[in-house]
Amino acid sequence: xxxxNAVVVRFRQLCESKNIKLNELAVRSxxxxxxxxxxxxxxxxxxxxxxxxxxxxxxxxxxxxxxxSEIFRSLDQEIV
Numbered sequence: 435x436x437x438x439n440a441v442v443v444r445f446r447q448l449c450e451s452k453n454i455k456l457n458e459l460a461v462r463s464x465x466x467x468x469x470x471x472x473x474x475x476x477x478x479x480x481x482x483x484x485x486x487x488x489x490x491x492x493x494x495x496x497x498x499x500x501x502x503s504e505i506f507r508s509l510d511q512e513i514v
Contacts, residue, residue: 444506
């Protein structure tokens, strides 16, 4: 799994565990819903670290807590 997909999976996990819908996450984070939904679009290849930080703030977690997950410990190499 690549980093972008891992980020999406992690946000899905956190939203489900906190029972938060994507629109609510956007509002809490101060980003547009289209920003959140575009991140979940499989055709997009990247997501900005600024967006990740804002979404973490909206979930009331630190960015280090976000990345402290098993999903990030065995990522595919991104060099192609």
